[in-house]
Amino acid sequence: MPQDVRFDLPFDTPVSEHLEHARSRHLRWVWDRGLVRSQAGFEEYRSWDLPGAAARTYPHASAADMVVLMNWFSLAFLFDDQFDSGRPDRADRVAEVARELVVTPLRPVGTVPRVVCPITVAWAEVWTHLSDGMSLTWQTRFAASWGRFLVAHTEEVDLAARGLAGTLDLEEYAAFRRRTVGIHHSIDAAERSRGFEVPAEVQAHPLMERMRDRAADTIGFMNDIHSFERERRRGDGHNLIAVLHRERRCSWQEAADEAYRMTADRLAEYLELEARVPQMCDELGLDEEQRTRVRMGVEAIQHWISGNYEWALTSGRYAADKESPAARAELAGKGSLDDLLTV
Amino acid sequence: MPQDVRFDLPFDTPVSEHLEHARSRHLRWVWDRGLVRSQAGFEEYRSWDLPGAAARTYPHASAADMVVLMNWFSLAFLFDDQFDSGRPDRADRVAEVARELVVTPLRPVGTVPRVVCPITVAWAEVWTHLSDGMSLTWQTRFAASWGRFLVAHTEEVDLAARGLAGTLDLEEYAAFRRRTVGIHHSIDAAERSRGFEVPAEVQAHPLMERMRDRAADTIGFMNDIHSFERERRRGDGHNLIAVLHRERRCSWQEAADEAYRMTADRLAEYLELEARVPQMCDELGLDEEQRTRVRMGVEAIQHWISGNYEWALTSGRYAADKESPAARAELAGKGSLDDLLTV
Numbered sequence: 001m002p003q004d005v006r007f008d009l010p011f012d013t014p015v016s017e018h019l020e021h022a023r024s025r026h027l028r029w030v031w032d033r034g035l036v037r038s039q040a041g042f043e044e045y046r047s048w049d050l051p052g053a054a055a056r057t058y059p060h061a062s063a064a065d066m067v068v069l070m071n072w073f074s075l076a077f078l079f080d081d082q083f084d085s086g087r088p089d090r091a092d093r094v095a096e097v098a099r100e101l102v103v104t105p106l107r108p109v110g111t112v113p114r115v116v117c118p119i120t121v122a123w124a125e126v127w128t129h130l131s132d133g134m135s136l137t138w139q140t141r142f143a144a145s146w147g148r149f150l151v152a153h154t155e156e157v158d159l160a161a162r163g164l165a166g167t168l169d170l171e172e173y174a175a176f177r178r179r180t181v182g183i184h185h186s187i188d189a190a191e192r193s194r195g196f197e198v199p200a201e202v203q204a205h206p207l208m209e210r211m212r213d214r215a216a217d218t219i220g221f222m223n224d225i226h227s228f229e230r231e232r233r234r235g236d237g238h239n240l241i242a243v244l245h246r247e248r249r250c251s252w253q254e255a256a257d258e259a260y261r262m263t264a265d266r267l268a269e270y271l272e273l274e275a276r277v278p279q280m281c282d283e284l285g286l287d288e289e290q291r292t293r294v295r296m297g298v299e300a301i302q303h304w305i306s307g308n309y310e311w312a313l314t315s316g317r318y319a320a321d322k323e324s325p326a327a328r329a330e331l332a333g334k335g336s337l338d339d340l341l342t343v
Numbered sequence: 344m345p346q347d348v349r350f351d352l353p354f355d356t357p358v359s360e361h362l363e364h365a366r367s368r369h370l371r372w373v374w375d376r377g378l379v380r381s382q383a384g385f386e387e388y389r390s391w392d393l394p395g396a397a398a399r400t401y402p403h404a405s406a407a408d409m410v411v412l413m414n415w416f417s418l419a420f421l422f423d424d425q426f427d428s429g430r431p432d433r434a435d436r437v438a439e440v441a442r443e444l445v446v447t448p449l450r451p452v453g454t455v456p457r458v459v460c461p462i463t464v465a466w467a468e469v470w471t472h473l474s475d476g477m478s479l480t481w482q483t484r485f486a487a488s489w490g491r492f493l494v495a496h497t498e499e500v501d502l503a504a505r506g507l508a509g510t511l512d513l514e515e516y517a518a519f520r521r522r523t524v525g526i527h528h529s530i531d532a533a534e535r536s537r538g539f540e541v542p543a544e545v546q547a548h549p550l551m552e553r554m555r556d557r558a559a560d561t562i563g564f565m566n567d568i569h570s571f572e573r574e575r576r577r578g579d580g581h582n583l584i585a586v587l588h589r590e591r592r593c594s595w596q597e598a599a600d601e602a603y604r605m606t607a608d609r610l611a612e613y614l615e616l617e618a619r620v621p622q623m624c625d626e627l628g629l630d631e632e633q634r635t636r637v638r639m640g641v642e643a644i645q646h647w648i649s650g651n652y653e654w655a656l657t658s659g660r661y662a663a664d665k666e667s668p669a670a671r672a673e674l675a676g677k678g679s680l681d682d683l684l685t686v
Binding site for chain 1: 438439442443445446449450451454457478479480482483484486487488490491494497498501518522542543544546547552628
């Protein structure tokens with residue numbers, strides 16, 4: 001099953017001109033903040049090329065903000081890998097750290113974390129920058145999107161700890177995937193990256209809600225296809241191909257083909273909704289300046305679909321054939337090389 | 344220092360016609376759900392008359408919703424009292440339960456709590472009703488308001504556990520009080536109680552943000568005045584009168600007089616802002632139906648200021664002279680009679 005599965009996307013995303021400069025500053029930060037603690041962990045982390053993901057999903061960020069966005073990606077991805085299926089007792093610590101990450105954006109900026117470990121300390125630092133200059137309404141939306149994602153992540157870890165990772169049916173899985181993919185807060189962050197906000201009445205409009213959900217589905221399913229080999233190595237049953245294979249009792253190839261079709265369908269639904277945006281703007285009586293912010297909000301979604309796709313095709317995170325300490329750790333059921341949940 | 348301090352409010356609130364019917368159903372629920380576990384605790388709880396608070400702050404709720412709102416009040420007030428200054432180690436359990444309460448509205452409705460105790464189980468049940476029929480945007484706003492309050496509550500408990508309850512200066516205390524009073528989510532809930540939502544662009548408007556903040560200040564300071572005797576009994580230094588007494592090195596009477604003046608000032612500021620609402624509606628180009636929802640949103644704030652005030656004048660919670668097991672518990676540094684944080 002190749003990582004290199006292609007989709008036909010009707011939009012593109014630029015790549016930030018700050019990529020290389022920000023990458024080197026970011027890699028120093030990751031090491032300084034103790035987010036990687038071993039040489040093997042550092043090599044593995046570098047192979048993922050998260051800076052390449054940030055530079056494509058937030059192409060308009062300033063040089064300084066680009067570093068912060070990369071820093072944010074690193075702690076989110078590294079936290080995602082902290083659960084070790086060989087140690088189900090770690091689920092409680094994962095949940096504790098996740099809840100701490102949830103409350104950070106609800107505290108006054110600059111508050112010291114109550115649960116201290118490299119992940120929570122890094123997030124408090126990143127949030128100080130990420131929230132800077134944004135309205136209370138945006139902060140509220142981001143905090144809830146981020147919180148819903150982290151709560152779903154805990155649910156995922158709890159299912160794995162109880163050996164129930166592969167028990168959701170297709171409908172349950174699709175709803176679950178929409179919550180675990182973490183796209184809603186990722187799109188919210190795009191407003192910060194470009195220094196604008198989508199008008200509140202647009203974010204509250206059912207059309208925008210559905211567009212965000214369809215984008216999340218599309219990206220979640222694409223990620224499942226691209227990360228299938230990695231998740232099989234990790235023994236992670238939360239993957240669309242695995243769910244289809246089990247539920248339809250079909251071959252792996254048939255399951256992959258069906259996953260591809262489902263992904264293309266969600267993308268088509270997203271595009272249908274997107275075509276109705278001008279009508280929504282008319283209905284809400286928006287002026288030109290507000291329509292510009294809506295257009296930038298739609299571009300933010302496109303940049304995420306397209307940028308994440310471009311990155312996933314080549315990221316070492318999802319490489320099928322690996323000969324590395326990371327692959328050995330994965331084969332042993334461990335998510336990552338370095339423990340980031342203790343001090 | 345009498346609980347019976349009067350303010351001159353330019354608006355009134357009706358009292359729900361469902362008060363007595365809902366009260367009896369509510370008191371059964373509180374007992375059934377294990378939120379009071381002793382006869383003394385039940386008598387103390389009854390003396391607070393929280394049903395009288397709910398009936399005044401949410402006068403337009405249906406009979407069934409009125410019970411749910413009373414149930415919600417009970418778990419919030421009882422949780423607020425769970426910290427025992429004689430047992431600072433309890434601060435961690437309070438924080439754990441608080442974080443669980445924060446994430447409940449971020450989970451799919453009906454999810455079983457991950458941290459189980461009478462408070463969290465009761466809240467999951469209440470949230471199922473409270474969120475029913477409300478938009479994602481409202482749920483997001485409520486979740487963030489509620490989360491900010493609970494995080495501040497944990498901060499308050501942590502300060503008390505470290506013996507630092509009386510160390511904030513006046514400016515710090517005023518900012519802190521705005522977060523601990525819990526008015527933002529209380530006003531959010533008013534929309535649910537009356538089956539409407541304030542337009543998203545109005546909630547996002549700086550005028551509405553400032554109005555909500557000034558209402559929170561007004562109510563927080565009023566509560567400090569009315570609850571002064573109770574908090575002195577409990578050894579709680581988080582009270583405006585105590586902060587003024589310490590910072591200004593003045594007499595208790597002078598501190599109380601100054602607290603009264605400050606409260607009246609915040610109320611006057613709120614009223615000045617409220618007078619600008621029609622101008623905001625013009626600026627946003629709202630139609631008649633939207634203006635009706637704005638008017639109901641303003642009434643929700645008024646009902647909270649006025650209803651909470653009317654209730655606090657007579658509630659047994661704040662009575663100065665008490666001869667009861669509750670008063671003895673308070674004198675011993677305990678917040679409440681029954682432990683609700685364990686199973």
